[in-house]
Amino acid sequence: MATPHPTRGTGDLTTFNIQHGFAEALLRGMRSSFLKDADYHHLTQCETLDDVKLNLTETDYADVLADSNAMSPAAFQKVAVEKLVCEFQYLRTQTVEPLSTFMDFITFEYMIENVMLLLKGALGGRDINELLEQCHPLGMFKESTMRSIPTFENSARGYQDLYQTVLVDTPVGPYFAQFLMESASSRSGGSYNVLAEVEIEIIKSSLIKYWLEDFYNFTMKLGGHTAEIMGELLRVRADSNAINITLNSFGTALNEPAMRTSDRKRLYPGFGHLYPAGIANLSDVTDEEELGRALEPFPQYAAVWNIHASGHGDKTIDDAFYERDVQMLELAFESQFHFASFYAYVKLKEQEIRNLVWVSECILQQQKDEIQNFVQVFSQNAPWRK
Amino acid sequence: MAEVPPTRMNQQVFKLKLKAAQGGHRLLKKKADALKVKFRDYAKSIAETKSGMANDASGAYFSLTQAEYAAGNFKQKVSEGSMTARIRVGAGVDNVAGVKLPVFSKYETGASADNQSLGLVGGGKKIVAVREKFTNLLEMLIKLASLQTSFQTLDEAMKVTNRRVNALENVTIPKIEDTLAYIGRELDELEREDFTRLKLVQGKKEEEQKAEAKRKALLPIAPGKENEADITAEYDAGDDTDVVF
Amino acid sequence: MEVGKLVAVIGDEDTVTGFLLAGVGHRTAQGSNFLVVKGDTKLQQVEEAFKAFTTRDDVGIILINQHVANDIRHVLKDYNATIPTVLEIPSKEHPYDPEQDYIMQRVNMFLGGGT
DSSP: OOOOOOSSOOOOTTTHHHHHHHHHHHHHHGGGGSOOHHHHHHHHTOSSHHHHHHHHTTSTTHHHHHTOOOOSHHHHHHHHHHHHHHHHHHHHHTOOTTHHHHHHHHHHHHHHHHHHHHHHHHHTTOOHHHHHHHSOGGGOOOHHHHHHGGGSOSSHHHHHHIIIIIGGGSTTHHHHHHHHHHHHHHSOSOSTTHHHHSOHHHHHHHHHHHHHHHHHHHHHHHOHHHHHHHHHHHHHHHHHHHHHHHHHHTTSGGGSHHHIIIIIHHHSOSOSSSTTHHHHHHTTOOSHHHHHHHHTTOHHHHHHHHHHHHOOSSOOHHHHHHHHHHHHHHHHHHSOSSSHHHHHHHHHHHHHHHHHHHHHHHHHTTOGGGTTOSOOSSOTTOGGGO | OTTSOOOHHHHHHHHHHHHHHHHHHHHHHHHHHHHHHHHHHHHHHHHHHHHHHHHHHHHHHHHHHHHHHHHOSOHHHHTSSOBOOSEEEEEEEEEETTEEEEEEEEEEOOOOOTTTTTTTTTTHHHHHHHHHHHHHHHHHHHHHHHHHHHHHHHHHHHHHHHHHHHHIIIIIHHHHHHHHHHHHHHHHHHHHHHHHHHHHHHHHHHHHHHHHHHHHHHSOOOTTTSSGGGGGGGGOGGGSOOOOO | OOSSBEEEEEEOHHHHHHHHHHTOOOEETTEESEEEOOTTOOHHHHHHHHHHHHHOTTEEEEEEEHHHHHHTHHHHHHOOOSSSEEEEEOOSSSOOOGGGOHHHHHHHHHHHHOO
8 A cells, every 4th residue: 555654653742743833833824815705795796807816815815816817716726726836845855754644635535537638638638838827736647647647648558557657656656456356356357357347436436446545544654643543534525525426326237236345336436434344335325215215324414315305495415425524614714733733734725726717707607696605714603603 | 475476376375374473463562561560560579578678677687786795795605606597498490371480389398407505694585585586577578579579580571572563563474474475466466467368369269260160261261061051962972993793 | 429419618717617517518539618717817718718719519508707708899790790799798797788798689689679
């Protein structure tokens, strides 16, 4: 397994700050960069994107927006993500092991995303520069590595070369190895053309699963508060992935009886609150009703599921998950002496960017009725603060 | 006009032509009216469908925004890779007053959907909603495309028909009528000429007769010579040699 | 040869994504039946794509964003065949404006003043 063994623990109440106090202090300083209730209020009152931009100049986004002529939701998003990445990389340079590795782990998710994007683009013969443009900046490898990914020919041989020469050297290489190995063992025939056969989204889900498991093992080995808090975050994430995969597989080939056990089951992460009993139930689920029943023994998910199943209101399962995620991440961010706050920071910022895009899209498309339907970060009015 | 020899036969031919042209004119006019009615219908439904389409479209785009909120940035993945059209349009033909109008109909090829597992780890349901919204929009647009092609074809057909009606009305029929008038005139003229000629001949004849009569009256009539009264003179004995047996 | 004609799309990313999800997308070795028009897409590229779609005999309908259509209006004006049919559709950022649609101009002229 790829998990590096942490050379040093995270420390506890008395020793954490010796190693990681500075990085954490920096992070605490960024707490004030989140949009406040008043900011959201102003933003949702805007009539045009010009207004949105104007309002954003009163927030932490002022500097990055001043330098760009962004005037569309996508452009706002790009600028905001760049700001996040910039802050993240700054933080990363201030850290020492094992926090550095922990922060690298956060970026692996985006690397997987980027590799899949490049692979898929390679299949379609797209222009590499265009593809690089679309990659998430948090998941960038070296430029040369990125460029070489789509140069491989679209054949079994090409994929083998790709894996052996490029991917194996990247941090996400081990996940590919694991995926190829498992595919080879469950299928007859050459192992390396699975990349061409299997739907890219499914490969991605598998890789994400390996990454989650790897990340989880790493945090467990770190121990202390980190294992406690980060472990919980990852467990919940693993569970929601499992639930979502099951729910979204209905109506697709993945829900075919043969695929259910061979392919869908392999996408469920091997830890979490649902693991192993809940996962075992999930793998036999064929429709929403059965899924609801499989989740019944788990009160926290049954509650989320009921929001979805009751069907009333605009709330979907995604919104429910987001809401719960934000609540947990806020708690994780605000507690001390552990690494989870770094992860929480990235995720909360992502949520904020999502909100920003949502609000500006609503304004652009004149959908004022929908504009409030997002999950605020650090809101005084959040249901869990009342 | 001048090239038509003004004969009775041609007059007959042109009379038939005129009749045909008038009949054609009447029929075309009817067709033009029928087309116009249809055209108006199409114009109305296009106006309606287009405004409906604008609403549907904004709903569809918004569903995309919702899906992006739930599933993250998935858009670029959709346009990657090779794909096979699941929806094509079949082309049928509708017939309005003899004008063939192309009609599109949605046709599902049965190819399996691409990117089925999009949003697998979140937002998949929202993406399904996007699919539905855009499929509905597409159906509407296909309908609209039929309307629009029909509209254009009808427009074209109407222009042609109107041009024909006008041509018949303003060029062909007057031309035939002119020709007919010309033939009539010429024939009348001929008739008049004939009449005068006959008159003249008759006059001449009468004159001659009169002159003859006059001459006869003036001539001393040899009595008996002129008539049967002196037939025996033929047989004047002195004229014949005696027949000696 | 497949029965039925393709629906081609020229438009911004959202428009193309939406219709691809609906299932109109078709990409073979010869090329695809859609074009994503971005901020940096050259006008010439759009013109060429439009001309290419109009001359392909496997295309029945061309959907084009109105704001894109406005950019290549001169090409659209020269196009007067009935098939493939060119349909102007709204985009996310530009609501539909009937005034700019050639067909709607004709429709309104007819409904308004009669021919």
